[in-house]
Amino acid sequence: MGEFVRLEVEGGVGTIRLDRPKMNAINTQLRTELQEAAEQARDRDDVRSVVLYGGERVFAAGADITEMADMAYADVVGWGAQLQEAFKVVARLPKPVVAAVNGYALGGGFELALTADFRVMGERAKVGVPEIQLGIIPGAGGTQRLTRLVGPARAKSMVFTGRHVAGPEALALGIADAVVPDADVYQAAHEMAAHYAAGPAVALRAAKQAIDDGLELDLDAGLRLESALFTGLFATQDQKAGMASFLQNGPGKAIFTGR
Numbered sequence: 001m002g003e004f005v006r007l008e009v010e011g012g013v014g015t016i017r018l019d020r021p022k023m024n025a026i027n028t029q030l031r032t033e034l035q036e037a038a039e040q041a042r043d044r045d046d047v048r049s050v051v052l053y054g055g056e057r058v059f060a061a062g063a064d065i066t067e068m069a070d071m072a073y074a075d076v077v078g079w080g081a082q083l084q085e086a087f088k089v090v091a092r093l094p095k096p097v098v099a100a101v102n103g104y105a106l107g108g109g110f111e112l113a114l115t116a117d118f119r120v121m122g123e124r125a126k127v128g129v130p131e132i133q134l135g136i137i138p139g140a141g142g143t144q145r146l147t148r149l150v151g152p153a154r155a156k157s158m159v160f161t162g163r164h165v166a167g168p169e170a171l172a173l174g175i176a177d178a179v180v181p182d183a184d185v186y187q188a189a190h191e192m193a194a195h196y197a198a199g200p201a202v203a204l205r206a207a208k209q210a211i212d213d214g215l216e217l218d219l220d221a222g223l224r225l226e227s228a229l230f231t232g233l234f235a236t237q238d239q240k241a242g243m244a245s246f247l248q249n250g251p252g253k254a255i256f257t258g259r
Contacts, residue, residue, distance in 0.1 A: 061109055237259040241256060
């Protein structure tokens with residue numbers, strides 16, 4: 001367990017909790033601990049889904065500018081690559097990931113939220129990529145993951161201006177998957193993650209791989225990937241249990257073991 005990031009596990013849901021007062025600014029130590037927590041969540045069999053959570057007041061206000069301000073080009077090359085790698089570990093978790101966003105998720109904080117499969121936002125939460133106001137651009141996935149999520153024109157509108165987007169607009173843009181009262185954000189995200197935690201873990205991993213990796217392929221290659229993953233699932237216990245349950249009890253009643 002790190003000083004600024006910890007992994008808490010309950011009922012198959014692993015919560016990766018950021019806790020660096022006051023704003024969860026992402027410095028080198030937090031980035032390192034985040035990657036370590038994500039690797040633990042990836043490797044632990046008792047973690048079937050994940051919630052990213054920054055607390056009741058703020059998700060993460062961005063990278064620690066005090067650490068970055070005096071960096072030279074050579075320093076930033078390594079620092080940026082390491083931040084992208086840490087976020088890549090989160091994005092490639094072979095399990096469903098839900099970001100629970102209260103308060104601000106800006107810059108690197110928003111880029112971290114974009115690594116999740118789903119985002120639950122509070123009514124007063126705000127997200128954005130304000131790096132242009134510092135004379136730079138997003139460097140941890142903002143120009144890429146945001147564009148894939150909302151399309152190039154909407155991503156450019158946010159990146160070019162650095163403006164903040166509140167919950168209702170984020171929902172309309174497809175950035176948020178749910179907007180709930182601020183006090184209910186974590187519970188709503190945890191309930192969503194718990195629903196996936198009860199599902200067939202191997203099939204969920206295959207589904208996430210097919211969608212995420214398929215986005216980088218042409219259609220024919222994506223279909224081949226889907227077919228290979230589909231047929232491979234017939235070697236799992238969950239496939240046997242799921243189809244037997246369907247035949248005996250109807251749909252939606254199978255109990256899965258993750259095997």
